[in-house]
Amino acid sequence: MLLILFTIISAVENTEIKEALEKNDQHLAVAKIQEYLDKGQNVPLNIAVTGETGVGKSTFVNAIRGIDNKDEKAAPTGCVETTMKVTPYPHPNYPNYLKMVEFKKFDFFIIISADRFRENDVKLAKEIQKMEKKFYFVRSKIDDNIRNEERGQREFNEERTLTQIRDNCIQGLQDLRLQSPQVFLVSSVDLTLYDFPLLVETLKEELPELKKEAFLLAMPNISVDMIKEKKKAFKAKVKYFAILSAGVGAVPVPGVSAAVDTTLLVSVVTKYVLGFGLDIPSLKRMANYSGVPYEELKKVIMSTLIAVKVTPELLLRLLVQFSSLTALLAAEEGTRFIPIIGIPVSMGLSFAFTYSSLNMILDTLADDAEKVFTRVCRCQQTPVVSLC
Template sequence: MPHGDSKREIEEGNRKVENDQDLARAKIQEYLDKEQNVPLNIAVTGETGSGKSTFVNAIRGIDNKDEKAARTGCVETTMEVTPYLHPNYPNVTFWDLPGIGTNNYPAATYLKKVGFEKFDFFIIISADRFKENDVKLAKEIQKMKKKFYFVRSKIDDNIRNEKRSQREFNEERTLTQIRNNCIQGLQDQGLQSPQVFLVSSFDLKLYDFPLLKDAFLLAMPNISVDMIKEKKKAFQAKVKYWAMLSAAVAGVPVPGVSVAVDTTLLFGVVTTYVLGFGLDIPSLKRMANYSGVPYEELKKVIKSTLIAVKVTPELVMRLLAQFSSLALLLAAEEGSRFIPLLGIPAAVGLSFTFTYRSLNMILDMLADDAEKVFTRVHLKTTG
């Protein structure tokens, strides 16, 4: 065969490998984008003065004085439907709705004026007992077959008032009485099994705020060690899925494709871990501002090299390469491709194992650091 033909075939072969890699990368990115970009529109509604705007700020981990905060005050501040993006998750939007029953938004036309049908999930807030308008909203949401929670806000005010007025104050008993009163009032107005959460938007560790996570767990700030553990569980539930996806790509009989795709996949998933635990630079700086713990001091309690830096595919792979067991798995996967007949099945199994172990290892590291950061901040705010 002429030398020129051999060179041409090699070049064509290289182009084919590159095209296969690009196609595989694009497919993985499509999966990642689908996971990360599903929009979630959460409506926060209720009567004027119930603390809707303060709640919107709290659930996003934003201080009321922050330039990105929803306006709060003792008079009506939300005059129109206003969206607020979560700082880490642009696909998660909290909508601060005007108070129902005002001159501008009377109850009879409220649903149409605020565009109720466009929201996926609803938080109905009241600073007192839930009233007729709150129940009407809940019944309309039920008709749309969407989820909602009742949130009884400003519980810290109630607890302080009860402490002053009761000779033998018992906080747990008082909370139970408030919750039962809310539930009974809603049932009396025709709602079956209403879910009521008692919260203070100024101290997220207290009362029922940690329980408000089912619909938007990963979008919430780290308000307790239990919350961090729940986030870790949510992430762990999908590790096997990502490992199976990696294994499927490993079945492509082209050297280099699996490694290229694994790099893209691991980078995308690990980035969601960093954001979910609030360990990216903007989140850590916000935490420093709110807690009074200097940013540099927060960085000192962190061990992982993926935190407080710009995460890149190369950084993720460099970290994994430091662990000999993972490096050997990756090398074995590529080497197995040259074994006749059994090579590709072996590569599939090795790819699954490599991705599964890598994600679990990184998840353990990041969750551990998230707990360290939370503990450091908690010591400052409670000390």
């Protein structure tokens, strides 16, 4: 057993888990892994979106939650002020990730304007600075400005217009004695346009590590690179789930390890599906938001795990198609009762089965997420965004 545990250690960076494995304390290692995984699952991310009447706060809130303004869970929009007080708008897939709470509990602030930023915006920014919190200026409704400029100019140049709008906002903030302001130009109608990908990248880089992952997984897929980053975040934890599986592999009871492995896989794969926005509600929200019919989005999907409820039976039907995984599962049960070496070998096989299964499923789901994103971009005639 000790040899198997040391083999697994090489894949682990978490100090407490590694120490438990080195001491051959299987129960402590499993407990520490579960604690680590649970900690990552329960990280709230509180975002404040503020600005004057009519600047598009609600539309922006809906957009970053990946839902249409007409959705029943949408923040109300209108030509008059519809959000007069602090109101919580939980993310539909991650109710603890994106919500609005008491002022001091915000992780960062997004200050929105549809034209020039005002003195009140700057006063708020300075108060946020006193709390040592981050704030970001967002200039909304850029798509409207671009359309208006294009109609009124004989020789229209989009990049020049964007630069003029950005410079004008920055100069206005500097005139109000705010040093080194950064302004992001966004369209809440299409988040792949203008500065929204840069805003997301900036926010992600400036958040603490655990908050960074919560933010990343809660964001809609606005680029192929974002999908790849989500995949990378999921992949980093595969080894921990595999070690949990190996721990159960030490139980000398027929069928227990396989049952726990499939239950574990269901839980993890369900998180993958939600993170990539490939569950039924997310795909339907994407269809409403993008204008691409739901059935059209489903046509580009290859995995049988998407747009259905993930169950142990469904997973096993998928995995038995791969002879190598089936052989691992069978060998694990067959070696468990071999004297002396049975348990360590069984643990290693359990680790290998879970590790290989999760990586294979993750690759497939990430590919499908890219296909869905590309299909939406093609319909909207939007370039497939890359942040590289």
